[in-house]
Amino acid sequence: MTVAVPGRSYDVVIGAGVIEAAAEHLPEFAAAAGQAFSVSDRTVAADWYEPLGGALRERGLSPILLTVPEGEDAKSLEVAQTLYHQLAIRQAHRDDVVIALGGGAIGDLAGFVAATYMRGVEFVQVPTTLTGQVDAAVGGKTAVNLPEGKNLVGAFYQPRCVLCDVDPLASVPERDFRSGLAEVAKYALILDAELLDRLERDLAPVLARDPAVLEDVVARCVRAKAATVATDERDAGVRLLLNYGHTLGHALERLDAFSGRTHGEAIAVGMMFAARLAEATDLARAGLVARHSRLLASLGLEPEGSLPDADAILDAMRMDKKFSAGIRFVLLEDVGRPRIVPDVPEDIVRTTLEALGAGG
């Protein structure tokens, strides 16, 4: 599958055994490319660095492993600085390659370092989690967190290619896998009625992680995202629709100081909230909330626990970098019909938050 953004395009390879066969799938690099730096964490590297390293060697590159902390802890300026240091002491140059081997956090971090070390070196994404494959690795968003908020520092930087191997998905911890399913549900709800239909009718093979089914699910999500990114690389319009469930989701993550809920759990709450808001404002007919509720429950993503105070949530939502002039929401008129709604009255937002469990 090819993703096209203005001025360049790149391949996304999806399937089983893709990492083993990476030597075939990697693009042509410049003749001067010598070193390939795989950014990964210990757990992922233990299983997948060896085959990837072999493929890199086959392509004439010297593989070097740079391990970073697991999960969101990797996404800091401090960790970025240690990577810069590792690149600098090995005299890495612009034709050398940085490879993100891991989940969404590693992709974001490694992408930011690749975008900014020497103002940009070659970059390849090898996402090993469902979230990484369906959402984070395609589209060119890279970022690290600040103490003040998630993804506040970053760059738009497209990879040279994305290798989505469904084999590593077999060993993703259950909670993380379900977090990825929240992004799958998002694509299904906003852009892919056929995928939604499948999730509603025949979820068992997805939950059982049947490789052929996952390949298809990943491909559908990547296709939806690629089409969106192709027309709007920088969040000016239609790409905002991919933010469904994320305005509240990001605010909750911010308020939880990035822990507590997984990203998927946070956006599951966000999608429930958006469905309620769509019904409360008469944008959508009754039934949308119930459909969200059933789908998220079947994915093990039913909102749980109480929410922070409505005022704190409202403040945190105003920090969303995509929404410069007040809070706007992506809401559904119906499944498959997303819309950006800029003018939801604050009292309805507040009432809906409270109905979901926010403090008053």
Add this chain to the structure above:
Amino acid sequence: MTVAVPGRSYDVVIGAGVIEAAAEHLPEFAAAAGQAFSVSDRTVAADWYEPLGGALRERGLSPILLTVPEGEDAKSLEVAQTLYHQLAIRQAHRDDVVIALGGGAIGDLAGFVAATYMRGVEFVQVPTTLTGQVDAAVGGKTAVNLPEGKNLVGAFYQPRCVLCDVDPLASVPERDFRSGLAEVAKYALILDAELLDRLERDLAPVLARDPAVLEDVVARCVRAKAATVATDERDAGVRLLLNYGHTLGHALERLDAFSGRTHGEAIAVGMMFAARLAEATDLARAGLVARHSRLLASLGLEPEGSLPDADAILDAMRMDKKFSAGIRFVLLEDVGRPRIVPDVPEDIVRTTLEALGAGG
């Protein structure tokens, strides 16, 4: 004057009183633009923040001053992080404006922060030094330093406009002004025979900083740079020519740990070295070295002091991010005729370094 890069173009306004009249010169910002963050140091801010802030207020923006350390000390990830923090706690968003008010270091730092905070906010350059105006502010290169080397982290990020006011040049310290003249000499030697002629014939008004003469000198350099950047935003080809004198210059700065020589003094040594190399390899006829020597002496930029060991210099030159496959040099066949020479034999490089005072 307009600088065009693929996909966008921006104005460079050059003259006296430009900061006072900034309200006229600033571009249209989005309606949601609310805050304007001027990144500056205490010295520059003392003289120029008040008129700039007034102009911003006139344009309906809330001016906020963020002061950073003087000179190269500002260009660190640590200082960038304090700026991110300042932006985040004020809930700055993508339509808000970051303004670099100061020398080249402040432009590089503020540009990097503008490029990466929320993946890019509005950015304006107001360079107040000769180096900043003739070289650093136009072209979209932004960067901070690492302990391992200058400008190792950065982004290509074009400003919305560049305001070059020649009034602040009157109070630039003499040594910094002469450092800027090294960049002027570079443009003259590689791209502008008419400017070279003027510098050789009638230097007094330049050294006396006659505003009308400076306006013309700055305009000529900006025009040369803009033309180059327009065809090669990302250093793939012709933009490398602007690196004349910089391969050795950057290496010396690296070895001096960014102190000792000014940037201009370092590239003056680099240009002398390049001229000698051009003669030593018979690329240029005899006379080029003498002409460089006369020009640089008249600008107060004659190379002084000894150089580090040739081996150390060679190692440091290999770190140059523009030269991925071994060391390449920009050399002159004659003034106005630059060429990228990839295959200078190392023994000639070494001998030439030693002739310039490098340890053997």
